[in-house]
Amino acid sequence: MATYLVGDLQGCYDELQLLLDKVKFNPTQDKLYLVGDLVARGDKSLECLRFVKSLGESAQTVLGNHDLHLISTALGIKKVKARDRVDTIFNAPDFEELIYWLRHQPLLVHNEQQNFVMTHAGISPDWELATAKRCAQEVEAVLRHGDYRHLIENMYENHPDRWHNELQGLDRLRYSINVFTRMRFCYWDHRLDFDCKQPPESAPETLTPWFNLDNPLYQSLPIVFGHWASLVDTVTPPHIYALDTGCVWGNRMTMLRWEDKQIFSQSAVKNYQV
Numbered sequence: 001m002a003t004y005l006v007g008d009l010q011g012c013y014d015e016l017q018l019l020l021d022k023v024k025f026n027p028t029q030d031k032l033y034l035v036g037d038l039v040a041r042g043d044k045s046l047e048c049l050r051f052v053k054s055l056g057e058s059a060q061t062v063l064g065n066h067d068l069h070l071i072s073t074a075l076g077i078k079k080v081k082a083r084d085r086v087d088t089i090f091n092a093p094d095f096e097e098l099i100y101w102l103r104h105q106p107l108l109v110h111n112e113q114q115n116f117v118m119t120h121a122g123i124s125p126d127w128e129l130a131t132a133k134r135c136a137q138e139v140e141a142v143l144r145h146g147d148y149r150h151l152i153e154n155m156y157e158n159h160p161d162r163w164h165n166e167l168q169g170l171d172r173l174r175y176s177i178n179v180f181t182r183m184r185f186c187y188w189d190h191r192l193d194f195d196c197k198q199p200p201e202s203a204p205e206t207l208t209p210w211f212n213l214d215n216p217l218y219q220s221l222p223i224v225f226g227h228w229a230s231l232v233d234t235v236t237p238p239h240i241y242a243l244d245t246g247c248v249w250g251n252r253m254t255m256l257r258w259e260d261k262q263i264f265s266q267s268a269v270k271n272y273q274v
Helices: 013-023 045-054 065-074 095-103 129-145 148-153 169-181 216-220
Strands: 003-006 031-034 059-061 108-111 116-119 185-187 207-209 223-225 240-242 252-257 262-267
Touching (some): 003 013, 013 262, 045 095, 065 095
Parallel strands (some): 031 059, 223 240
Antiparallel strands (some): 108 116
16 A cells, blocks of 8 residues: 655646556555645646546545635636636536535645645644644635635635734634645745745745744644645755646646655646646
């Protein structure tokens, strides 16, 4: 049995299948973890959704910002962007079933046996593990069983940009969503920045990657994430595993075998953003 973790799919179904063939993935024995953003920009988002869903307990994804945006467009809150290439999902006979399944995926996975945490974008520099798990569960409860339409209508804001324990209601839920699905850089005082998407070496001196800030959790527990394609080939601190290597931008898809930390790569079949 092997545990595999793979970077953002974003509709790059062919590359995923080539990677799975390369490692001889066996769904009856192995487990596949996905860092979110299954959909958008690539041309086979429908196939990605259907495939991951079909794996059942042999696969586990977390929600990414593009996944949440798909739910938002399914609810009619946001308009479908042509560049996201998700029309086939909306025209699929299993559209409602797929959106329901997606809405029930978590924001954070803690594999205690294998000793890692996985989210799409990262974990707040102000959170302990217990707080991160609690904040994820609060959002998940609304998405699965609460007034999720109201939440999604109100999640498209950048504030609050700093955590404090007194945060309540939509502010608390929105901060959590932004951390788990949008965060890249932070200011040195731990405020979130949502504008800079550059590699760390090109960022303003006022900003630093979230994982460079002082949080004991970052040193004590491996964190696996995606979301940040411009981190490709950037050396990250120990225990920090960045798996988005920009396949949809014509680069490559990356898969990590957890047991021995071996990396497997598959070059993009094409640049979907031409």
